[in-house]
Amino acid sequence: MSVPNQFYEYVDQHKSDFIDRLAKAVAIPSVSGDASYREHVFEMSRFIVKELEALGVKVRTVDLGKQVLDGQEIQLPPAILGSIGDDPKKKTIQLYAHYDVQPALLSDGWDHEPFKLTHDEKTGRLYGRGSSDDKGPLLGWINVLETHVKLGLELPVNLRFCFEGMEESGSEGLDDLIKDEVGPGKFFDGVDCVCISDNYWLNDRTPCLTYGLRGISYYKVTISGPARDLHSGVFGNTVHEPMTDLILLMSRLVKPNGEILIPGLEQLVAPLTDEEKQRYDVLDYSISDIEQSAGAPVALSEDKSAVLMGRMRYPSLSLHGIEGAFSAPGAKTVIPAKVSGKFSIRLVPNMTPDNVDPLVITYLKAEFAKLNSKNKLEVENLHGGKPWVADPNHWNYVAAKKATETVYKKTPDLTREGGSIPVTLTFAEALGVNVLLLPMGRGDDGAHSTNEKLDVSNYIEGTKLLGTYLWEVAATAPK
């Protein structure tokens, strides 16, 4: 049961139709983080529902309630739950993507209008907000559906769609929906595996499958003392200054080489096996890749595997900034009365917010006690999420690997990512099945940046990849 050749032919022949479909989607500025764009997020949901229904998908939109944004109470965009195929002899695959996008303004530094898909024929790139994150991948599934329907080809699997419009703004409401829809007779009943297409290749050359994500624990350390901001002329060298204490505490969290100084954290990290180490050694990646994406020669090491493991399988601690201190241009001579340092730790197995929090809090309190300061310390965890790792030898991954080899003639890199996509963990835990991250775009697509793009070849070959993956699941998964 391999992919019929007519599938690939149809996709190649309808390249410009598929690009038109993406252009229509990009033209709807479905920015979820700005209340004044909310109507467009709804417009985008209607666009998708129409496309799905035209292709025979049974669609249900789920009202996720209201939120407060920019001071107004407004309606959340709906989750779109779609279903096609109910053959008990076939595997049932749950697909996820999001139809909202990050904000974008021409004045941010875009070379083209961000909400008008611009096809640069010379480079073969499609520029536009959402082209790669995540409208391209979402439409990739619709292109696959269309191809099957138009060719009269029966789908090799049952498909379930879960498309949301709030991913860029914390996925409000989605977790509850997923948990509610688990159980006999519910929407997610019978799902055999999950495929999420909302990430990127490690580089701009080699496709990848992603089987892990770091978690996060985000902290706010507040030092307060004086009742109000003081003038440094009048009070300098007479009182305990909160900034002095805070800067010293923050300096004791992490070394310039990235080493975390909080006792006990290192011991939580799962030991590295030879087999895992080898996975990093074979990745198609170089120090120059990382320095190119950072824009400067600032890699922590010259050893490719070390740098990759720093991102993928070891924790990191980043100091983000300070709230309450002087932060504007110029030279203000203030002693801020209350300052809050913000830092976060990226978590890897077997770290969790629950086992990391007490170590962080105990350490900060002990270090603060050493300062002999009369100021006050408060440590808060602002938010947290567990890391996620899947079994990359599961049939879901085997199918995706075969599909990649078929379409791209390359063995995909097996990667873990340093950031988090919280819905991944929700699906894994709530459904109890294997989850695969199968990216369409490249590492240089610039999701969330100016000039976001998707290469035409990634869109078209990516559509083929998604379709082939469905056939390979049918062929590979145990009956």
Add this chain to the structure above:
Amino acid sequence: MSVPNQFYEYVDQHKSDFIDRLAKAVAIPSVSGDASYREHVFEMSRFIVKELEALGVKVRTVDLGKQVLDGQEIQLPPAILGSIGDDPKKKTIQLYAHYDVQPALLSDGWDHEPFKLTHDEKTGRLYGRGSSDDKGPLLGWINVLETHVKLGLELPVNLRFCFEGMEESGSEGLDDLIKDEVGPGKFFDGVDCVCISDNYWLNDRTPCLTYGLRGISYYKVTISGPARDLHSGVFGNTVHEPMTDLILLMSRLVKPNGEILIPGLEQLVAPLTDEEKQRYDVLDYSISDIEQSAGAPVALSEDKSAVLMGRMRYPSLSLHGIEGAFSAPGAKTVIPAKVSGKFSIRLVPNMTPDNVDPLVITYLKAEFAKLNSKNKLEVENLHGGKPWVADPNHWNYVAAKKATETVYKKTPDLTREGGSIPVTLTFAEALGVNVLLLPMGRGDDGAHSTNEKLDVSNYIEGTKLLGTYLWEVAATAPK
């Protein structure tokens, strides 16, 4: 030649007229730092010119040119140069005050309309922006003049006035004016000493004379690396993070107990003599005074003299904040690409920006080199000013001391202040004469804060003090 009794009688009898005069001045919102208030700064200058001319002062307003503020090019308010008396047998005293004020809005938390003088009869306080800083003292001189004119009393000294309208906004244009007007036949020719009334008592009980001010050297330390802000998920533990380097550098500048860690700085500080030490021991001041003004028990020491010397005769280093890092509420997971730490050092004799700068820059470079970071360091001095100390045994001070004892029946505290009033140094250096800071208001007046006030008793007794000082100069100064 002591003060005629009728002087004191007139001041007491005209208390409510003098308060009316202050009310008129406070009603003009002469905020120099906001372009939309500039017309009121001019209005205030016309008010003062009219008052001075009505009392026989020869007035010249000096156009100080233009400035760019809030994006517009606007006219600077004029300096007001006034002159009354030319008797070569009398001493010539140069007076300074400013007629502009800090911004103030009722919504900032004022209990009363800030630009309407509110007389609280119960506490004897006059609330209003500029009441104490610096319209009260400025009008104090005008009250003294009026009293002499109305009583037909000859002034015991020649007076020169220099009133500016930009003190709260960097005294733009004034330094050049002062330097231009020094020399034979120029405005400041023949000045024997300077009296500036633009500061405060140390507490709310005891008058003071101020003979020293700290200088300042303000630094910006910039660490840059990546070409753009990075996502901590993707880049955490793979690149040298500028914040990590900056926080570590900033932590090496000053200890929580106020001790400065830059080698060589301490050696620049003039040694403490027993005589000077004793001056701090006798000041009417307590740890509870400082903790009351800071609003919390955060004094660096329980020893009053140690805390006072920390403010008055030792340097201080304050960390003000960071530009370029995440500073808003919330939890953003950014690795900032370029961050600038701001700190300043308050300077005391024999420190100057010129001898401090190289020590700071050399130290920061050496500490940065120890980090083995691939990021880049830049250190800038944003501005600087030398410390100022006058001889408190000069006849100018002796006269002010006698005047204080006459009016307040108390020996004034001899203080130095921790902040800077740059015009003081300009007068001292350009004119080469003794400069005295003779305050009218109390330490709790709240200049620059909400609910700024001047006690009626300080306004009225302060007017007497200024007048008595003129008579005491005439009596005390060598012929």
